[in-house]
Amino acid sequence: MNFEQMEHIVTVANEESITKASEKLFISTSGLSQSISQLENELGIKIFNRSKRSIIPTIEGKTVISTAKSIIKAINEMNIEINRNKNEKYLKIVSLPGLNHYLMDTALKYKLKNKDFNFVLKEWELEKWDLEQKLEAIMKEEFDFAIIPVPLKELKKLKNMSYKKICNSHFCIGAGRSSPFYSLEYVTLNDLKKAKIINFKPVNFNLLSKMFNVSPNQIILNVNHNNLLLYSAKRTDAIFIAPKIGCEYYDLVKNGDVKLIPIKENNRFFEIDYWIIYLETKGLSNLASEFIENFVEYVDEFSK
Structure with missing residues (x-):
């Protein structure tokens, strides 16, 4: 046997x-x-x-x-x-582009204290790499863990995988100073029906369409990089839709050229949870657990 x-x-x-x-x-x-x-x-x-x-x-x-x-x-x-206790000085992580700034900062700070530490980060493009493919990659042990935003009901379908929630974020629109939305404190679903939209191509627009009842006909521009997404919002009166955590790090947001405005309906935010996902039989190494703890602390501190 x-x-x-x-x-x-x-x-x-x-x-x-x-x-x-x-x-x-x-x-x-x-x-x-x-x-x-x-x-x-x-x-x-x-x-x-x-x-x-x-x-x-x-x-x-x-x-x-x-x-x-x-x-x-x-x-x-x-x-x-x-x-x-294996590979305690090496981590391979896959995550979304918007979180990579936090991950890179965490890694650099960690490396200052642990000079032998090495770090490989791969960006997850939602349109090109779905959850099933991500699962397959982790099952092959290509990565120590992944960070993904996904509903819990989808995670429960995964087999031979473990997961833990690390944070959540509410959806916002990104609006430049010339946008009619820039002065608002929040926007509603009804407001979004009037919006011109910049579409971030790595994200499946169908998901946003179902969640916020927006139409592909509202898209005036498609971009494939986060910097282009924010720059386009600054230069036009169009808006983009994204979780706050994925955009708040950028300079155009920090200096006010692009304002992140929450989407609310009946005093309710539209939130999405972010999860650490890893192979159940492999578990998380001591290094991975410590790194995740540092990462979460950094995100919490920055988002205050």
């Missing part, structure tokens, strides 16, 4: 379904059934009683599954502990 076979029978027992277990394990139902049959032949017992409606462990199967669970838990705990 190998580790893969143990994972197979434990997952089937947990899901009480070959189909659901195969989806969670990213293998075919026929491949999973064959793996279980091979293990049953190897052990000379029947692990599951199968029918069209259910799959239930036998008495012998319960013993095998219980043992497999204990072994898997021990191996996972061992791997997490190994990874905590």
